Amino acid sequence: MNLEVNEKVTITDIADKANVSASTVSRVLRGSAKVAEAKQQAVMRAVEELQYRPNIFAKSLASGQSMTIGVITQNFGSPFYDGILQGILLALEKTEYWPLFADGRWQPDVEERALYQLLDRRVDGLIVIGGQLSEERLQEVARYVPLIVAARNTPLLPNNCLYVKNFEGAYNATRYLMDMGHRDIVHITASHINPVAIDDVHQRRRGYEQALMDVGWEVDPRLIVEGNLQQQSGVLAIEMLLGRGRPFSAIFAANDQMAFGARLALYRRGIRVPEDVSLVGFDDETFAPYMVPPLTTVRQPDMEIGQAAVTAIMQMLEKKTPDLPLFETELIVRESVTRH
Amino acid sequence: MNLEVNEKVTITDIADKANVSASTVSRVLRGSAKVAEAKQQAVMRAVEELQYRPNIFAKSLASGQSMTIGVITQNFGSPFYDGILQGILLALEKTEYWPLFADGRWQPDVEERALYQLLDRRVDGLIVIGGQLSEERLQEVARYVPLIVAARNTPLLPNNCLYVKNFEGAYNATRYLMDMGHRDIVHITASHINPVAIDDVHQRRRGYEQALMDVGWEVDPRLIVEGNLQQQSGVLAIEMLLGRGRPFSAIFAANDQMAFGARLALYRRGIRVPEDVSLVGFDDETFAPYMVPPLTTVRQPDMEIGQAAVTAIMQMLEKKTPDLPLFETELIVRESVTRH
DNA sequence: CTGTTAGCGCATTCAT
DNA sequence: ATGAATGCGCTAACAG
Numbered sequence: 001m002n003l004e005v006n007e008k009v010t011i012t013d014i015a016d017k018a019n020v021s022a023s024t025v026s027r028v029l030r031g032s033a034k035v036a037e038a039k040q041q042a043v044m045r046a047v048e049e050l051q052y053r054p055n056i057f058a059k060s061l062a063s064g065q066s067m068t069i070g071v072i073t074q075n076f077g078s079p080f081y082d083g084i085l086q087g088i089l090l091a092l093e094k095t096e097y098w099p100l101f102a103d104g105r106w107q108p109d110v111e112e113r114a115l116y117q118l119l120d121r122r123v124d125g126l127i128v129i130g131g132q133l134s135e136e137r138l139q140e141v142a143r144y145v146p147l148i149v150a151a152r153n154t155p156l157l158p159n160n161c162l163y164v165k166n167f168e169g170a171y172n173a174t175r176y177l178m179d180m181g182h183r184d185i186v187h188i189t190a191s192h193i194n195p196v197a198i199d200d201v202h203q204r205r206r207g208y209e210q211a212l213m214d215v216g217w218e219v220d221p222r223l224i225v226e227g228n229l230q231q232q233s234g235v236l237a238i239e240m241l242l243g244r245g246r247p248f249s250a251i252f253a254a255n256d257q258m259a260f261g262a263r264l265a266l267y268r269r270g271i272r273v274p275e276d277v278s279l280v281g282f283d284d285e286t287f288a289p290y291m292v293p294p295l296t297t298v299r300q301p302d303m304e305i306g307q308a309a310v311t312a313i314m315q316m317l318e319k320k321t322p323d324l325p326l327f328e329t330e331l332i333v334r335e336s337v338t339r340h
Numbered sequence: 341m342n343l344e345v346n347e348k349v350t351i352t353d354i355a356d357k358a359n360v361s362a363s364t365v366s367r368v369l370r371g372s373a374k375v376a377e378a379k380q381q382a383v384m385r386a387v388e389e390l391q392y393r394p395n396i397f398a399k400s401l402a403s404g405q406s407m408t409i410g411v412i413t414q415n416f417g418s419p420f421y422d423g424i425l426q427g428i429l430l431a432l433e434k435t436e437y438w439p440l441f442a443d444g445r446w447q448p449d450v451e452e453r454a455l456y457q458l459l460d461r462r463v464d465g466l467i468v469i470g471g472q473l474s475e476e477r478l479q480e481v482a483r484y485v486p487l488i489v490a491a492r493n494t495p496l497l498p499n500n501c502l503y504v505k506n507f508e509g510a511y512n513a514t515r516y517l518m519d520m521g522h523r524d525i526v527h528i529t530a531s532h533i534n535p536v537a538i539d540d541v542h543q544r545r546r547g548y549e550q551a552l553m554d555v556g557w558e559v560d561p562r563l564i565v566e567g568n569l570q571q572q573s574g575v576l577a578i579e580m581l582l583g584r585g586r587p588f589s590a591i592f593a594a595n596d597q598m599a600f601g602a603r604l605a606l607y608r609r610g611i612r613v614p615e616d617v618s619l620v621g622f623d624d625e626t627f628a629p630y631m632v633p634p635l636t637t638v639r640q641p642d643m644e645i646g647q648a649a650v651t652a653i654m655q656m657l658e659k660k661t662p663d664l665p666l667f668e669t670e671l672i673v674r675e676s677v678t679r680h
Numbered sequence: 681c682t683g684t685t686a687g688c689g690c691a692t693t694c695a696t
Numbered sequence: 697a698t699g700a701a702t703g704c705g706c707t708a709a710c711a712g
Contacts, residue, residue: 398689
């Protein structure tokens with residue numbers, strides 16, 4: 001591609017060179033109507049020779065389509081969201097659309113501005129990952145543009161929502177510990193956190209409880225401690241727990257951050273992992289395999305979610321009802337758990 | 341913002357409502373010429389009442405500016421590049437421009453396609469982070485559109501390039517180990533890696549060597565081992581090193597990944613960190629503070645680089661010569677080093 | 681099947 | 697200072 005040349009080649013230049021009208025050029029380029037074979041060839045040749053690149057603004061102005069998909073994410077740099085992003089990028093590469101990113105940074109006003117901007121730029125579809133926008137607001141948006149909300153359960157928008165089976169993930173993790181012979185299993189849950197995360201955390205707690213109940217064990221409240229998803233709160237949780245004097249042989253934390261905090265607290269008390277206590281987290285953060293010992297955890301299928309989001313948007317653009325699969329989690333077994 | 345309403349409000353609607361011509365509306369909105377105070381007010385009021393949002397395609401088509409800045413990155417999900425990205429986003433928020441991202445994935449063909457696409461979308465400026473595009477190619481691009489190449493030293497483009505003082509970072513890290521009483525310091529360097537990274541790695545090695553030479557110590561080739569930047573190669577490096585039988589008390593790895601590999605290898609051999617051997621990495625990857633013990637490493641100022649890139653692009657858009665600072669690294673001291 | 685004619689919404693002349 | 701006219705490059709409706 002010669003950058004200098006193609007700059008101002010327009011559709012009429014092609015038309016002239018190929019001895020056809022501009023409309024015909026447009027037709028062969030968009031495949032919007034049948035054109036005689038000979039003219040097709042002529043047009044293609046002219047396009048090639050003149051290094052023609054359609055002006056996207058003119059195209060969008062005339063067609064009303066921007067050929068872009070807006071993506072609102074939260075905090076670039078989080079592995080889960082970045083994974084979703086990658087999935088979106090990958091899937092979008094196979095389409096004619098281009099992503100328009102915006103970072104909501106988990107701040108409602110920032111997110112609202114981002115939404116505003118993306119709408120201004122006339123995105124043809126919108127993918128919102130997590131975030132704080134109210135469901136009512138999202139409903140409004142959904143009436144206006146094809147919308148997919150990923151990594152967030154939005155009851156008001158059952159047909160626009162893509163999420164992960166947190167309940168099952170937690171259930172399986174707990175069940176795994178039980179299968180490894182553990183009976184007294186601690187759960188570190190969380191409260192006083194943002195409303196989006198709270199739902200996930202709640203589902204995880206329910207999964208933990210259900211696993212116990214399904215074999216007829218009772219849920220001992222002394223085995224449940226609350227953090228706030230931050231690492232430091234995992235430390236505190238363990239200290240609180242040890243203060244209770246209730247014996248236990250395994251810990252299942254609602255996220256890896258708190259699992260790591262727990263790991264630190266145990267280390268300071270001289271309690272070994274996994275010899276004395278087994279440990280399981282949730283999320284499979286980047287650092288999980290780097291912990292000592294490497295952390296057993298639950299992976300959420302981030303890339304798949306991103307790809308599914310794009311697929312769904314494409315279906316909506318074709319006025320079809322989108323597929324909205326639920327996503328299974330995967331237990332990643334590493335050395336932080338041992339048989340009891 | 342009422343999503344339903346503003347959809348088709350055009351500049352003529354505003355003109356009608358304010359009893360002026362479309363040109364006048366355009367003038368007050370762009371501030372491109374003086375307009376009577378009274379009409380200004382009237383226009384602004386109409387804009388407000390009708391929730392007018394200019395159509396960006398028409399604007400771009402007429403003005404020739406897209407008000408976008410293209411950003412080519414490599415592998416979403418790497419902490420260093422993500423940091424730069426965040427910096428770019430943050431800085432861009434204060435401007436009228438919007439970012440257009442593309443992921444080159446460290447694959448030349450993918451990157452070339454991304455470049456192609458961004459140019460097609462008529463970005464007003466371009467930031468390339470790392471990547472494999474040849475310098476010649478970048479030169480071509482630079483003639484065509486304001487360009488900044490970040491996190492990569494490109495001799496052919498001294499006026500478009502933003503990079504980090506790898507030499508100094510490595511020098512300081514090595515010096516730190518020396519100050520802690522270490523004399524026999526291993527360096528894990530790398531070879532057979534991509535041409536962009538090779539330069540950084542080389543600078544780091546030079547920094548290590550210079551630190552030794554500056555106090556009159558000789559560089560012992562038996563203390564230098566080569567990996568390929570991957571974690572596993574750190575393991576092999578240590579095993580090779582131990583095979584040589586040359587004693588040492590500290591290790592400085594050219595990146596955190598190899599440092600972690602080294603950590604594993606030492607662990608398997610029963611060599612303690614930092615009691616027996618001190619360890620320093622480079623990059624301050626996400627997992628560095630989560631290692632056991634937490635890893636002393638060298639942080640590159642990612643966000644600052646991103647912000648500087650945007651600043652530079654804005655200056656170029658104003659036809660000014662851009663500021664192109666060199667970036668200092670920062671030694672992050674954690675528990676993996678002890679006095680010898 | 682294909683050329684002609686109108687816009688798409690805005691910025692920018694050019695007159696006044 | 698301001699309105700009218702023109703054009704940006706393309707798509708789509710309309711004839712033929």
